Amino acid sequence: MAITIKDVAKQAGVAPSTVSRVISDSPHISEKTKRKVRKIMEDMGYHLNLNARTLVQQSTQxxxxxxxxxxxxxxxxxxxxxxxxxxxxxxxxxxxxxxxxxxxxxxxxxxxxxxxxxxxxxxxxxxxxxxxxxxxxxxxxxxxxxxxxxxxxxxxxxxxxxxxxDNFQAAKEATDYIINLGHQKIGFIGGDPRFEVTQARLSGFHQSVRENDLLVTDDYIKHFQFDREQGERVVSELLTTLERPTALVVTDDYNAFIVLSALKERNIHVPEDISIITFNNTVMSRLSTPPLTSVNIQxxxxxxxxxxxxxxxxxxxxxxxxxxxxxxxxxxxxxxxxxxxxxx
Structure with missing residues (x-):
């Protein structure tokens, strides 16, 4: 026989309405009571009937x-x-x-x-x-x-x-980090430019290079979206510029991983030949070779x-x-x- 709210209330020594408020996480119920009732619910094997709740509350949860x-x-x-x-x-x-x-x-x-x-x-x-x-x-x-x-x-x-x-500020700080290491020829590799996050990070990058009186040409600004073939093309274009960048700001670990792979195929070493800072601090940044310096966006x-x-x-x-x-x-x-x- 299924356990009901009344059964839980009886075991907890509270009213059924109190159990209902605990289930809905009402701020009017103390944390002590919530912990007690939830423990009893768990011990008794009570499971909320979501279908019934949907019908009553017109809520899908x-x-x-x-x-x-x-x-x-x-x-x-x-x-x-x-x-x-x-x-x-x-x-x-x-x-x-x-x-x-x-x-x-x-x-x-x-x-x-x-x-x-x-x-x-x-x-x-x-x-x-x-x-x-x-x-x-x-x-x-x-x-x-x-x-x-x-x-x-x-x-x-x-x-x-x-x-x-604050993607503008995060990208500015990432670019400042590279500049503080002495780099002046810095490329930017963003994702799909239609997305606000790409534009915000590009703006932060530009702000940093302006404040540091550096010149970044359009040849140093590239975009691609999670595509190995596009990544290969972008890397080839950057490596054939008149003055090859010594550092890259890449706006996503996944793209950075593709870039890293393309550089290795061309016998370009990171960070000996090109430094890379990236974003998102995913497991890819920690497990790549070398491990990638990355902006932790939580x-x-x-x-x-x-x-x-x-x-x-x-x-x-x-x-x-x-x-x-x-x-x-x-x-x-x-x-x-x-x-x-x-x-x-």
Whole structure:
């Protein structure tokens, strides 16, 4: 016979309504009581009947996740699983499930989002990117569903919640780090320029080189998106410039890994010939050869805070929309050396 809320309440010596408030994580119940009731729920093997709860509350207890690219492509980059891990941790704590878009193209991802919202499959949405000419965010705004963006919105930010790093400042500090090692010929390799994070990091890079009175030509600015063939082409172009860069700022560990591989094939050594600083501090940066100096953007925390924001908004639609900025730190490893130790 299934364990009920009344059974848990009787065992805990509290009212059934108290057990219900513990399940919904009500702030009106003390942490001591929550711990006691949750322990009894666990000991008794009580499981919340989500189907019944959905019917009563008209709630799915599910958060939709709109991916930046197709799920298969995104999962190749360790950044996304780390963000999803943070989202999952908070959702588990709040008894929410997650539902991912599975489309392979931008249009399919958008249609997945429409089905989630109009089919009432989710209570809220986390959009894992911010991009110009995006159809998803305007649709969510029009529908009035709670949502949060990971990344600084390219739309009016006071009308939506977002969680992000200060990518401009992080890129400026990363470039300053390279310049302080004595490098003056510095290349920049960004991801898809349509995404706000790429533009913010490029702006931070430019700010640093301007403040240090360095000249960076257009030949030193490249972009590619998680594609080995494109990465090979970008590396070839940089190596054949009139004055080859002695250092690179790469905006994603995954792309940096591709660059590192392309350099090795050409017998270009890191950091002896070219220094590299990258972003995201994923497992790739730690396990590559050499280990990559990388900007730790705290991917797990980005996901955790985004889930926290959207669930708070679901529970209190009248709350003031907010932005959360996650701090970054440069994790120094072996891919950077002083310019006078770099063979040109």
């Amino acid at each position: 599910t958060i939709g996740i709109v991916m930046k690219n197709s799920t298969s492509q995104s999962m190749l980059n360790p950044f996304f699983p780390e963000v999803l891990s943070g989202i999952s941790a908070l959702c588990h704590k709040q008894d929410y499930s997650i539902c991912l878009t599975t489309g392979e193209t931008e249009e399919e991802i958008f249609q997945d989002t429409v089905k989630m919202v109009q089919g009432k499959k989710v209570d809220g949405i986390i959009v894992m990117y911010s991009k110009k000419d995006d159809k998803v965010v305007p649709f969510l705004q029009k529908q009035g569903i709670p949502f949060v963006v990971i990344g600084k919105p390219v739309f009016e930010s006071n009308k939506m919640m977002y969680v992000d790093n 991917s797990f925390q980005l996901g955790y805070e985004s889930a926290q924001c959207v669930i708070e908004f679901i529970k209190d639609p009248s709350m003031m929309k907010k932005s959360v900025i996650i701090p970054t730190i440069i994790e120094e490893r072996d891919s950077c050396s002083e310019a006078d130790k770099t063979s040109v």
